[in-house]
Amino acid sequence: MKKSVFITGGSRGIGAACVKRFAEAGWNVAFTYKEQEDAASQLLKDAEALGDGLAVSIRVDLTPSASKDVYEGVAAAIKNAKTYFGIKAFDTVICNAGIGISNLITDMSAEEVEELIGINLTGSILTAKAALPDMLGEKSGNIIIMSSILGRRAGSCEAVYSASKAGLIGFGRSLAAEVGPSGIRVNVIAPGVIDTDMCANFDEETRKILRGETPLDRFGVAEDIAGMALFLSGDDASFITGQVIGIDGGFKI
Ligand code: NDP
Numbered sequence: 714m715k716k717s718v719f720i721t722g723g724s725r726g727i728g729a730a731c732v733k734r735f736a737e738a739g740w741n742v743a744f745t746y747k748e749q750e751d752a753a754s755q756l757l758k759d760a761e762a763l764g765d766g767l768a769v770s771i772r773v774d775l776t777p778s779a780s781k782d783v784y785e786g787v788a789a790a791i792k793n794a795k796t797y798f799g800i801k802a803f804d805t806v807i808c809n810a811g812i813g814i815s816n817l818i819t820d821m822s823a824e825e826v827e828e829l830i831g832i833n834l835t836g837s838i839l840t841a842k843a844a845l846p847d848m849l850g851e852k853s854g855n856i857i858i859m860s861s862i863l864g865r866r867a868g869s870c871e872a873v874y875s876a877s878k879a880g881l882i883g884f885g886r887s888l889a890a891e892v893g894p895s896g897i898r899v900n901v902i903a904p905g906v907i908d909t910d911m912c913a914n915f916d917e918e919t920r921k922i923l924r925g926e927t928p929l930d931r932f933g934v935a936e937d938i939a940g941m942a943l944f945l946s947g948d949d950a951s952f953i954t955g956q957v958i959g960i961d962g963g964f965k966i
Pocket of ligand 1: 721722723724725726727728745746747748749750773774775776809810811812813832859860861862903904905906907908909910911912
């Protein structure tokens with residue numbers, strides 16, 4: 714039986730690298746997008762060409778103000794993807810979708826605070842919550858939560874983003890304790906600076922400073938994260954749960 718993965722925010726960046734990596738490894742891959750329908754369609758074709766599994770993309774918006782019921786939206790996406798693959802539960806769910814808003818806390822609107830926490834923290838919690846009943850029924854499964862180095866370290870103008878990502882670390886570790894006895898593993902990945910659209914507006918000076926704080930002297934690439942997600946989903950990781958895994962080139966701050 715083929716393994717199946719559900720990835721939020723799969724249309725670009727880290728999520729898209731995960732889509733390709735899992736497809737290449739022969740998994741069925743379901744991924745969500747919000748705005749980038751064209752990118753999602755192209756990625757779907759790429760995923761189908763890369764492996765012999767099925768692939769499906771589904772629009773999900775985790776913005777709290779955009780939908781009356783974010784939970785219902787993500788739960789429906791999981792249900793539809795399961796039906797498409799003919800499975801009872803996903804083997805792996807990657808709670809990856811997220812946004813960045815960098816600003817002084819005093820210059821952020823209350824709406825921006827709610828959006829950042831809603832998409833990054835609540836959105837991932839609701840994704841895991843929606844996937845879990847099926848996993849509990851199967852007594853197996855693997856949840857991967859995309860935090861950030863800023864969930865563990867300080868960053869000026871990143872207080873709310875940091876709060877959302879630190880919240881995910883707390884969530885992931887406690888969830889691992891809760892569902893471990895039911896055969897489900899939960900791990901958190903904390904990427905450092907990864908060269909995706911999220912970093913696209915960094916100026917050269919900022920890029921230089923960030924590289925300087927990274928002993929390996931480069932930004933990470935999305936594939937660095939995708940490789941770990943696939944490893945965590947495999948048998949070689951069967952005794953790994955409740956961990957926060959930094960993939961950050963040794964980032965120092
Ligand atoms: P990108 O900006 O490249 O991609 C973000 C993804 O999330 C896209 O697929 C996007 O969909 C989706 N998304 C954005 N907003 C929403 C929303 N409201 N509802 C549903 N989906 C949404 O980001 P990255 O790949 O860089 O980041 C992925 C994750 O990794 C994020 O959680 C981020 O915080 C985390 N991370 C990234 C780091 C980095 O340096 N890049 C460092 C540490 C953590 P669409 O394309 O359709 O808009």
